[in-house]
Amino acid sequence: MKPSPDKQEMVMRSPDRVMRLARLGAFHQSRLSFMRILLRRLRREKWSFSQPVWEIDEKGVGTAVLCAHGPERTYSLVAFSHDLPDHQRSDRVIATAWDATFTLFDGTPDNDDIARLKGNVPLQEAGRVTATELSLSRANRSARLWSYVVDCLSKGHQPDPDTIGEVGYLMRTTAVYGSGKFGAADRESIAARPEFSAPFQVEMLNVYLIRTFVALLVEHMARSKGGAVATILDPAIRRMIGIGNSTGLGMAPFLVNHQSLLHAWINAREAALARVRTLEHSNKHSAETFTTLVARALENAESWQTTHPLYTGRLADLRDDLRRLKDHISTGALSEPHPWDKIVTWSETNLSTEGQEQLVSLVLEPHGDLIDDLADTMACEESEDFRIDGQVTLEGMIATIERHYDWALDIDHTEDPAHARFWYVSEAKLEPRLGERHEEPGGEREQPLAVSRDVALLYEALKTEPPSGLLATFLLMQPQHRHAARRVQTLQKLPYSEIRDNLIDADMTPIDMLRCKLSFFGATKFDPRSDRWVRICMYQHAPFPDELDRVGDDWIYPAALKT
Amino acid sequence: MVALSLSETGALATKATRGAGYSWGISQEAGFAAKWLTAKGCCGLTHLAALLSAVDRTGPSAHAPHLDGLRLTGAEHGTCGLTLGCLISDMPQLVLSDNSTDLQGIIEPIFLAAYLAQVVPMGKAMALGFSKSSLRIGASSLEFPRSLRPSSKPIDVELQIIPQLTVEDGPLCPERRLTVDPVILGRLEALAARTYVPESDVSRARGAGGAD
Numbered sequence: 039m040k041p042s043p044d045k046q047e048m049v050m051r052s053p054d055r056v057m058r059l060a061r062l063g064a065f066h067q068s069r070l071s072f073m074r075i076l077l078r079r080l081r082r083e084k085w086s087f088s089q090p091v092w093e094i095d096e097k098g099v100g101t102a103v104l105c106a107h108g109p110e111r112t113y114s115l116v117a118f119s120h121d122l123p124d125h126q127r128s129d130r131v132i133a134t135a136w137d138a139t140f141t142l143f144d145g146t147p148d149n150d151d152i153a154r155l156k157g158n159v160p161l162q163e164a165g166r167v168t169a170t171e172l173s174l175s176r177a178n179r180s181a182r183l184w185s186y187v188v189d190c191l192s193k194g195h196q197p198d199p200d201t202i203g204e205v206g207y208l209m210r211t212t213a214v215y216g217s218g219k220f221g222a223a224d225r226e227s228i229a230a231r232p233e234f235s236a237p238f239q240v241e242m243l244n245v246y247l248i249r250t251f252v253a254l255l256v257e258h259m260a261r262s263k264g265g266a267v268a269t270i271l272d273p274a275i276r277r278m279i280g281i282g283n284s285t286g287l288g289m290a291p292f293l294v295n296h297q298s299l300l301h302a303w304i305n306a307r308e309a310a311l312a313r314v315r316t317l318e319h320s321n322k323h324s325a326e327t328f329t330t331l332v333a334r335a336l337e338n339a340e341s342w343q344t345t346h347p348l349y350t351g352r353l354a355d356l357r358d359d360l361r362r363l364k365d366h367i368s369t370g371a372l373s374e375p376h377p378w379d380k381i382v383t384w385s386e387t388n389l390s391t392e393g394q395e396q397l398v399s400l401v402l403e404p405h406g407d408l409i410d411d412l413a414d415t416m417a418c419e420e421s422e423d424f425r426i427d428g429q430v431t432l433e434g435m436i437a438t439i440e441r442h443y444d445w446a447l448d449i450d451h452t453e454d455p456a457h458a459r460f461w462y463v464s465e466a467k468l469e470p471r472l473g474e475r476h477e478e479p480g481g482e483r484e485q486p487l488a489v490s491r492d493v494a495l496l497y498e499a500l501k502t503e504p505p506s507g508l509l510a511t512f513l514l515m516q517p518q519h520r521h522a523a524r525r526v527q528t529l530q531k532l533p534y535s536e537i538r539d540n541l542i543d544a545d546m547t548p549i550d551m552l553r554c555k556l557s558f559f560g561a562t563k564f565d566p567r568s569d570r571w572v573r574i575c576m577y578q579h580a581p582f583p584d585e586l587d588r589v590g591d592d593w594i595y596p597a598a599l600k601t
Numbered sequence: 602m603v604a605l606s607l608s609e610t611g612a613l614a615t616k617a618t619r620g621a622g623y624s625w626g627i628s629q630e631a632g633f634a635a636k637w638l639t640a641k642g643c644c645g646l647t648h649l650a651a652l653l654s655a656v657d658r659t660g661p662s663a664h665a666p667h668l669d670g671l672r673l674t675g676a677e678h679g680t681c682g683l684t685l686g687c688l689i690s691d692m693p694q695l696v697l698s699d700n701s702t703d704l705q706g707i708i709e710p711i712f713l714a715a716y717l718a719q720v721v722p723m724g725k726a727m728a729l730g731f732s733k734s735s736l737r738i739g740a741s742s743l744e745f746p747r748s749l750r751p752s753s754k755p756i757d758v759e760l761q762i763i764p765q766l767t768v769e770d771g772p773l774c775p776e777r778r779l780t781v782d783p784v785i786l787g788r789l790e791a792l793a794a795r796t797y798v799p800e801s802d803v804s805r806a807r808g809a810g811g812a813d
Binding site: 168169217218219221222223224225226421424425426427428429462463464465466468471473474477478479480483485486508509510511513514517518519520521522523524 | 604605606607608609623624625626627629630633640661665666667668684687688690691692694719778794795796797798799800801803804
């Protein structure tokens with residue numbers, strides 16, 4: 039039974055605890071991650087899939103269309119597959135050629151549509167799509183795995199599961215654009231469709247179909263090479279193949295620029311945790327499921343590989359944490375009253391932040407009936423929180439800042455490390471970047487992402503004015519504070535809408551912002567390549583379209599493959 | 602002619618306004634207003650280009666309205682319709698306390714419509730009259746004459762609260778794409794480019810993402 043909203047709110051973790059970069063950067067995928075929300079819908083609504091066009095030659099070059107048929111509408115991945123020389127393969131945003139390029143088409147494309155798309159989609163940013171296209175994306179083959187898998191299958195062998203597991207993907211997307219980018223359909227135009235009501239469902243469907251295309255393509259190329267000897271992927275091995283992704287700073291400002299959405303995501307996750315914590319007892323099913331998934335999560339953590347110093351230590355901590363958690367539950371922790379609350383409280387003094395956040399995801403797992411409806415609260419109409427109330431007094435604004443931005447006021451932004459960096463948009467790549475203020479030119483063109491500093495400046499300016507003055511008058515005279523004033527009023531309404539750290543500090547780690555967002559996508563196997571660039575895996579172990587009705591929603595924590 | 606999505610419209614409007622010297626907060630408002638107008642079939646970017654062209658020489662602050670208590674006065678060389686719209690949004694009683702308000706010398710008053718729609722009293726509509734044009738604004742609708750053209754010149758405006766529109770409020774039409782003249786687009790993109798930072802030896806060496 040769901041707790042009352044009041045009780046739920048009482049046990050929700052405070053924004054001051056949750057909204058720290060170190061914690062957000064330790065989030066793991068959960069039941070409320072967007073790719074899991076999508077797959078539950080596809081299964082529940084019995085979506086079917088077809089492949090009306092497959093015009094791919096023996097080199098893997100050509101066009102394919104893969105359709106997903108829902109209860110009311112069909113969506114089609116239009117794929118253009120290329121034969122890219124190795125030296126042209128780059129994950130950089132300025133790359134101009136890829137192994138495969140895609141768009142998700144709204145409906146089923148006819149020949150004219152495909153011809154139009156063929157002239158634009160392979161060009162990516164240099165091309166143009168229209169409102170009938172919902173996304174634009176591209177992917178490159180894994181240099182480590184592609185040829186190996188083609189060779190194995192062409193000879194009639196299955197690839198080695200350990201080798202597959204080490205990489206986790208055959209292709210890696212380098213960009214998945216949606217929401218009106220490069221002419222594609224606006225989010226507003228499709229948000230009312232039930233299948234796209236949760237955030238990023240277009241992008242998640244796009245990537246899911248890319249994964250299907252990639253498996254078909256590798257089998258096609260093996261068949262072309264090996265003829266009758268060739269075989270197809272064993273379904274268990276095929277499920278180990280996800281889609282890789284390489285994500286840089288371009289994604290980082292999203293969480294700052296979409297305050298209402300950030301609140302909606304975090305609030306849903308925290309509300310889910312609170313609901314579980316209010317349960318008085320575990321039952322046989324929830325205790326068994328949790329115990330099994332803790333063991334599998336440990337196996338997952340063991341297979342999660344990274345060599346980056348930012349993550350090697352915390353990954354070791356996570357493995358230790360999961361062993362400790364396993365021991366803890368073996369002592370009967372789940373048989374006590376209020377077991378979930380107690381185990382979360384226990385984690386706060388016994389596990390690292392990485393382990394605590396893994397536990398949050400794990401305790402949600404057995405409780406789909408209790409929490410899955412929260413997926414419906416994760417999208418929002420951002421314009422509803424856009425308007426500034428200019429009729430509040432300056433005294434009132436000062437009090438609001440002191441109450442909600444005490445963490446920002448505690449920072450001395452005049453000291454070098456605290457304003458060492460600035461966010462900007464690169465002229466060459468039109469992408470967000472992070473500069474060193476004292477070493478690079480361009481600080482005067484800074485993006486409005488220095489939230490703590492800007493709110494502190496607003497606060498100082500407010501204090502010099504008569505307290506009874508109105509905010510509207512103040513902002514008319516000092517419009518440079520308008521963006522900060524809007525943030526303050528938004529945070530007052532939406533407590534999880536602000537990252538409570540200094541985003542221009544010398545020690546700030548941008549990949550924490552990437553990890554937070556990617557965890558909501560459902561990404562796994564975070565593998566930083568620097569403090570501002572991370573590789574991940576999506577849909578690894580997820581059911582393929584032909585097995586959606588056979589593989590459970592716990593696919594994200596797979597049992598080890600027995601070979 | 603180029604057809605932009607609403608998302609592209611909003612993003613370009615924000616960057617171009619910032620490039621023209623407005624604060625980030627007002628620039629975000631420009632993105633909101635340009636999107637809103639475009640979704641109603643009125644090309645927000647074309648009107649924004651006219652507005653930014655008018656304020657480019659003197660700077661935005663020279664075109665901000667003045668407020669003394671509830672007494673609103675315009676700027677000497679024309680009041681920016683966008684800045685005035687923001688003020689009305691912040692403090693709706695400026696135009697809601699009387700049934701009729703005269704506003705003098707407004708540059709691109711169409712921008713007021715995006716904000717009046719946010720504050721229109723329940724059960725009422727608003728009429729915005731200028732230069733022989735008459736616009737009617739509901740909580741989620743905008744009726745405007747197709748003959749309305751962008752202009753950089755300040756014009757006098759009469760604002761009235763009227764009974765609810767007799768026409769049905771139209772829903773937002775977010776899939777609507779309006780074409781933008783490439784010359785106007787180029788002008789806005791040039792302003793937007795003022796917000797970008799050119800590469801430097803340091804930034805090139807540092808790299809930033811992907812496989813940099």
